[in-house]
Amino acid sequence: MSNEANEANQSNQANQSNQTKQSNPAPETCAGKHPAPPCTLVIFGAGGDLTKRLLMPSLYNLAADKLLDDDMQIIGVNHGERETSEWRDELTQSLRKFAADKAATFHTTQLNEQAWSWVTQRLEYFPGEFTEDETFARLKERLAKAKSGNVLFYLAVGARFFSPIVEHLGAAGLLEEKDGNFRRLVIEKPFGSDLASARELNGCILKYAGESQVYRIDHFLGKDTVQSILAVRFANAMFEPIWRREYIDNVQITAAETIGVEGRGKFYEQTGAFRDMLPNHLFQLLGMVAMEPPNSFDAESVRDKKAEVFDAIKPLSANDVVLGQYEAGPAGPGYREEAGVDPDSRTETYAAARVYVDNWRWAGVPFYLRTGKRLSERRTEISIQLKAVPFLLFRDTPVDALTPNVFTLRIDPAHGTTFDFNVKVPGPVMQIGKVRSAFNYADFFAERANVGYETLLYDCMLGDETLFQRADSIETAWAAVDRVLHPDSPLPVRGYAAGSAGPAEADQMLAQDGRTWRSLTETRDTHDAGKKD
Structure with missing residues (x-):
């Protein structure tokens, strides 16, 4: 997809979204909690199992609990051309199946359609290779147009991509925090395979981001x-x-x-x-x-x-x-x-x-x-x-x-x-x-309803590093x-x-x-x- 076609596609999606986008319709916010600040969540590995089985169900549950800001946006980065509507449909089918199979987790086999619609209206598919400069240059242009300057980069990818993605984010200046906005990096395990590889990965990350920006996640x-x-x-x-x-x-x-x-x-x-x-x-x-x-x-x-x-x-x-x-x-x-x-x-x-x-x-x-x-x-x-x-x-x-x-x-x-x-x-x-x-x-x-990532995602947005x-x-x-x-x-x-x-x-x-x-x-x-x- 050319840059011009990609921008036109994003513009059309934005216009449709502005016409129909609803405020979070969920019930009362969880006792003692307030919505997370507005941010753009960038998920590397948008087509992966982790995104389908854990991240999207967790975002759905957070939306149902009214813990996400109305200006939140979710950008899914993955290799392969496809329309945002295709990604939405795939995630919807996956979530419906997940709800039916995991009734004990969701406590219901029926989706809260309003809460899921709130999430899907904020989804945008972004094609790109994880190891190519061009992907990150386009991503930088896209984030410059986001409603919020706060960005959460989630690496829902295989461990072999951790360092390349961090290096490209750093080289593109995407981890620089300016004007009071945060840039945070969420990294899944395995964080290294031994002491030497863990040190090497930490060294790569801390070359481009401060320790306070890094959220090494353990779903336990x-x-x-x-x-x-x-x-x-x-x-x-x-x-x-x-x-x-x-x-x-x-x-x-x-x-x-x-x-x-x-x-x-x-x-x-x-x-x-x-x-x-x-x-x-x-x-x-x-x-x-x-x-x-x-x-x-x-x-x-x-x-x-x-x-x-x-x-x-x-x-x-x-x-x-x-x-x-x-x-x-x-x-x-x-x-x-x-x-x-x-x-x-x-x-x-x-x-x-x-x-x-x-x-x-x-x-x-x-x-x-x-x-x-x-x-x-x-x-x-x-x-x-x-x-x-x-x-x-x-x-x-x-x-x-x-x-x-x-x-x-x-x-x-x-x-x-x-x-x-x-x-x-x-x-x-x-x-x-x-x-x-x-x-x-x-x-x-x-x-x-809880799949184990809700608190972790919410804390990442708040900047609470206790569980990381x-x-x-x-x-x-x-x-x-x-x-x-x-x-x-x-x-x-x-x-x-x-x-x-x-x-x-x-x-x-x-x-x-x-x-x-x-x-x-x-x-x-x-x-x-x-x-x-």
């Missing part, structure tokens, strides 16, 4: 249940006094999936479970659990405390890690039979690690992290096991051992907490029985695992049956410490969590 931190970790810890006097090595025996962080690689075998071959999950998602959860109390919820106060945790992690060795790969089992075929996977692949689909945070609060307390695909249950949770009490008092009772107290923060798919403790079983004999107290979010709070990673934290996390990523000899990859709890060697790692993993099948249904096992 967009979950309300993850953000609630800080509230549970610091808003309740019953937890903080015992949240330390004197009372806690171990912490287990689990992110288990029942699905396989779902047609993404080629991508997964280059990444693996360890790089994909450990130094980012699971370390972020570890940081929330282990950080010292900040003086405020100011972004830098929170991020400083998380950075201190990552800096205190003892570098992992080969003895601290177990890798696994699912084989044919009750849940289906093995990983090597998946499309796009090397028949002789040694890529891990499971990773478990023993992590120590060597500071005054946590010295000696192991953090056991595990993640895997094709496991027996889907769950993301954090279990804090307290130390055992002396058994002497119960030596003459029919009790062989006391069940450890375990406090579990349930993140996904169940949302809430459980607490395991001991009571006397009714009857004339002193007999101890395990019981469980449970809290479910749905029992106390109205559910809101800084360059130093990224590099410190990679430094903690770099020895494992570049071992003297390759780490063994153990087999486990699809549909099982993972490789036996992961159990053995904990058994060496006299501990066991929390069962993946325990409290399978959230609403059964309060029932006796």
Whole structure:
């Protein structure tokens, strides 16, 4: 498409939009929140899966909650010529299917047509290659005509395009902040594949943008249940006094999936479970659990405390890690039979690690992290096991051992907490029985439509960096695992049956410490969590 034709097309779209564009028709704004400032959201990768499945549903939900400014514009950059109307239709079909398939996320199978229309009227497709100067020259001309000087550049693309896009944005002067307007850069994971590549990417970005302009996004931190970790810890006097090595025996962080690689075998071959999950998602959860109390919820106060945790992690060795790969089992075929996977692949689909945070609060307390695909249950949770009490008092009772107290923060798919403790079983004999107290979010709070990116996008527009990673934290996390990523000899990859709890060697790692993993099948249904096992 020529520049003249492209400008004419944009002019026609603008005229039609001005004639019919409506103000945000949504219901009352979320309590305590106000609409984000006006901005132009530029999405690189407009035709990609991330845009369809996560960004557009999130923008739709934000529009429905009246948290977007009426002057917002959304420009989708992608290779290949097409009309904006085609892109709109494709996104509409995708969102309708998403709403039907994800009723639990949207809480309805029907779209709010007014809210989605509000979004679609602000969409504009912008053809261009991510590595060509001409694309960015035209984009600069287009942004000069935008209603707002505020621009949010979202890199919803493969990691290989991160540096080229940043370099082109910088060279075109598109990251320069002038006249009080912001220019922000949102970058998805994987942010590097090891310490050296993370440093290289940070160096490229910070050559053209200040740290305050960069939003390294981790969608785990967009979950309300993850953000609630800080509230549970610091808003309740019953937890903080015992949240330390004197009372806690171990912490287990689990992110288990029942699905396989779902047609993404080629991508997964280059990444693996360890790089994909450990130094980012699971370390972020570890940081929330282990950080010292900040003086405020100011972004830098929170991020400083998380950075201190990552800096205190003892570098992992080969003895601290177990890798696994699912084989044919009750849940289906093995990983090597998946499309796009090397028949002789040694890529891990499971990773478990023993992590120590060597500071005054946590010295000696192991953090056991595990993640895997094709496991027996889907769950993301954090279990804090307290130390055992002396058994002497119960030596003459029919009790062989006391069940450890375990406090579990349930993140996904169940949302809430459980607490395991001991009571006397009714009857004339002193007999101890395990019981469980449970809290479910749905029992106390109205559910809101959320795919996990709404808060993150909203915070990017507001300029709130609390839930985003800084360059130093990224590099410190990679430094903690770099020895494992570049071992003297390759780490063994153990087999486990699809549909099982993972490789036996992961159990053995904990058994060496006299501990066991929390069962993946325990409290399978959230609403059964309060029932006796």
